[in-house]
Amino acid sequence: AATPTSAVGSAAEAGTSRGRLGPLTDGVIERIRVSDDVAAAKFGTGSPIEDPVREEQVLEQVRKQAVAAELDPDAAVAFFRDQITASKVVQKGLFARWTAHPQEAPTTRPDLGQIRERLDRLTTDLLAELKNTERVRDQPVACTVQLGLATASGAARERLDRLHRRALKAATQSVCRSDAPAGRR
Numbered sequence: 001a002a003t004p005t006s007a008v009g010s011a012a013e014a015g016t017s018r019g020r021l022g023p024l025t026d027g028v029i030e031r032i033r034v035s036d037d038v039a040a041a042k043f044g045t046g047s048p049i050e051d052p053v054r055e056e057q058v059l060e061q062v063r064k065q066a067v068a069a070e071l072d073p074d075a076a077v078a079f080f081r082d083q084i085t086a087s088k089v090v091q092k093g094l095f096a097r098w099t100a101h102p103q104e105a106p107t108t109r110p111d112l113g114q115i116r117e118r119l120d121r122l123t124t125d126l127l128a129e130l131k132n133t134e135r136v137r138d139q140p141v142a143c144t145v146q147l148g149l150a151t152a153s154g155a156a157r158e159r160l161d162r163l164h165r166r167a168l169k170a171a172t173q174s175v176c177r178s179d180a181p182a183g184r185r
């Protein structure tokens, strides 16, 4: 059976092909889903959503692994800045929701340290997918078409609500390299 927490696994097991950017988008969606756990770990503890020290650690790991994989490190960092932005979109949205509707707030608190280990593993997976998709991401028309296909089908299959779709949009804005502002390519 499909593992609900692994979008990549469930996509493969469902046999759904969502185009050449499907695996990358699935990793992005999985990271967005982990943001729900991050929010649950922090909500009600007084810990702020934003942790600049941790962000720098994440981006440092990205830069090192990108160099090792012969990916453009600045582009990889820009992509992960978008992933972090998306995570904060989700966390802020959920904090607002849980504050307004306390009965919807999580009743258990996951461990942030374990969640960050999971995020670190996702970093490696996402960098591998950036590498796998270099060619298509350089083709503006094909990339736009493939990204639309992958995000629309992924959002539908994973039943993402408006908040998580908004996060997906933020997270994928620089996937197609020609779409990125020149300074970020």
Ligand SMILES: O=C(O)C(=O)C[C@]1(C(=O)O)C=C[C@@H](O)C=C1
Pocket: 038, 049, 050, 051, 052, 054, 055, 058, 083, 084, 085, 087, 088, 116, 119
């Ligand atoms: O690790 C956290 O505390 C998170 O909230 C996750 C995350 C990320 O996306 O990696 C997002 C926001 C924080 O500023 C730092 C990191």
